[in-house]
Amino acid sequence: MTRAGLRHGAGSILLALLAACASKPPATVILLPGQDGTTGAVVVSDGESRTVLDTPYATARASGGQSIERRTASEQEVKKDFGTTLASLPPRPSKYTLYFLLGTDQFTDETQKQVRQVLVEVAERPAAEVVVIGHTDRVGTELRNDQLSLQRAQRVKTLLIPLGIPENRIVTAGRGEREPVVPTADNVDEAKNRRVEINVR
Amino acid sequence: MKRLSVTLLAFVAMLMAPVASADDIGQVKVTSGAVHIQRGAERLPALVGTRVRVSDTVVTGDDGSVGITFTDNTLLSAGPRSTLVLEQYAFNSTTHDGKFNARLDRGSLAVVSGKIAKQAPDAMVIKTPSSLLGVRGTEFLVKVEGAE
Numbered sequence: 377m378t379r380a381g382l383r384h385g386a387g388s389i390l391l392a393l394l395a396a397c398a399s400k401p402p403a404t405v406i407l408l409p410g411q412d413g414t415t416g417a418v419v420v421s422d423g424e425s426r427t428v429l430d431t432p433y434a435t436a437r438a439s440g441g442q443s444i445e446r447r448t449a450s451e452q453e454v455k456k457d458f459g460t461t462l463a464s465l466p467p468r469p470s471k472y473t474l475y476f477l478l479g480t481d482q483f484t485d486e487t488q489k490q491v492r493q494v495l496v497e498v499a500e501r502p503a504a505e506v507v508v509i510g511h512t513d514r515v516g517t518e519l520r521n522d523q524l525s526l527q528r529a530q531r532v533k534t535l536l537i538p539l540g541i542p543e544n545r546i547v548t549a550g551r552g553e554r555e556p557v558v559p560t561a562d563n564v565d566e567a568k569n570r571r572v573e574i575n576v577r
Numbered sequence: 578m579k580r581l582s583v584t585l586l587a588f589v590a591m592l593m594a595p596v597a598s599a600d601d602i603g604q605v606k607v608t609s610g611a612v613h614i615q616r617g618a619e620r621l622p623a624l625v626g627t628r629v630r631v632s633d634t635v636v637t638g639d640d641g642s643v644g645i646t647f648t649d650n651t652l653l654s655a656g657p658r659s660t661l662v663l664e665q666y667a668f669n670s671t672t673h674d675g676k677f678n679a680r681l682d683r684g685s686l687a688v689v690s691g692k693i694a695k696q697a698p699d700a701m702v703i704k705t706p707s708s709l710l711g712v713r714g715t716e717f718l719v720k721v722e723g724a725e
Contacts, residue, residue, distance in 0.1 A: 400706040400707040401683070401706050401707065401721050401722045401723040402707055402721075402722045403681075403705035403706065403707050403708050403719060403720065403721045403722070404719070404720045404722070405708070405710055405717060405718070405719050406717060406718040406719075407716070407717045408716040408717055408718065409716070410714070410715045410716050411689075411716070412715075414715075416690070416712075416713055416714025416715040416716065416717075417713040417714065418710050418711065418712055418713065418717050419699075419710070419711035419713065420708055420709075420710055420711075421708060421709050421711070422707060422708045422709075423709075429717070436708075438705070438707045438708035439707055440706075440707040440708075444708075454718065457685070457718075457720060458656065458685060458687060458718050458720070460642050460656045460657060461642060461654050461655065461656030461685045461686065461687045461718070462654070462687050462718075463642070464607045464608075464609060464642040464643060464644040464654040464655070464656070464687075465607070465644050465652050465653075465654045465687050465689065466606035466607055466644040466645065466646040466652045466654070467606070468652070468689070469646070469650050501606075502606045502607065502625045502626075503604050503605070503606055503625050503626035505604065505646075509670075522671055526671075547648075547670075549670035549671065550671055551670075551671060552671065554671075554672070554673075575650065577606075577646050577650060
């Protein structure tokens with residue numbers, strides 16, 4: 377290929393790329409304030425440039441080829457354009473923490489109340505699932521604590537089934553010592569960290 | 578006798594419940610209007626309780642919308658005239674490591690990110706025809722123009 381031909385070839389490719397970009401439908405992203413009071417962040421990139429949305433209602437529109445447009449959306453706009461979509465968001469998962477009478481697998485009185493609330497939620501939520509997550513303190517090895525936390529979760533599962541929660545609606549997980557309520561140094565005995573968490577979703 | 582029939586009913590209901598599989602990554606919790614899930618050549622109705630898998634495409638009609646809760650507690654809903662492909666998903670419930678890639682070809686989404694995005698920035702990515710969205714948490718909306 378001659379040099380002119382090469383230049384021509386590169387030009388056609390560029391044109392084809394631009395045409396491909398221009399034919400892509402633009403997309404708008406709006407960051408929402410989180411329900412827990414904090415606002416997260418979304419990084420928007422279009423291959424050439426990028427922008428970070430990290431304030432409530434920060435909005436970016438990428439149309440391919442042109443630079444990303446930034447603005448702040450209004451709550452009314454969100455309601456108008458995303459009302460139906462937002463109305464279909466599943467209910468937020470709820471969280472319970474269960475404690476046991478010392479050295480037993482008997483729930484404390486407070487925990488018994490929570491378990492009753494779990495049963496109510498399971499009956500009310502669409503296609504309810506119960507996630508039982510075991511946690512340990514930092515006594516022992518990580519591997520041992522992974523096993524122990526899963527055993528705790530599985531034990532709670534066997535306590536929930538006779539209360540009327542179908543077995544196929546319960547999943548278990550063991551987080552080991554990764555998620556302490558009270559952060560401690562390694563090998564510290566901490567009762568508050570030896571717990572089982574239940575998510576109903 | 579009455580007790581027996583109740584037990585029997587419960588048993589039948591259990592048999593009819595969708596069978597859980599390790600491949601399941603989430604469940605439909607809300608559905609309205611025309612919504613289906615395309616799984617290869619199979620076209621499944623999206624009902625409350627329907628379980629979704631990697632590579633499923635979620636499609637909503639003119640009056641359709643759907644809400645799905647994923648195993649990492651990510652909540653996601655798609656509005657009318659949407660096509661959403663669940664391209665990649667992995668979640669380790671012990672370490673919370675994972676990957677969540679979804680592609681919105683048309684329509685709109687609302688997302689409340691879950692444990693995957695919390696564990697590692699950029700572990701969750703939403704693609705649109707003209708952009709890539711790296712999710713660092715937590716609640717956001719996406720709309721692809723042109724489906725009105």
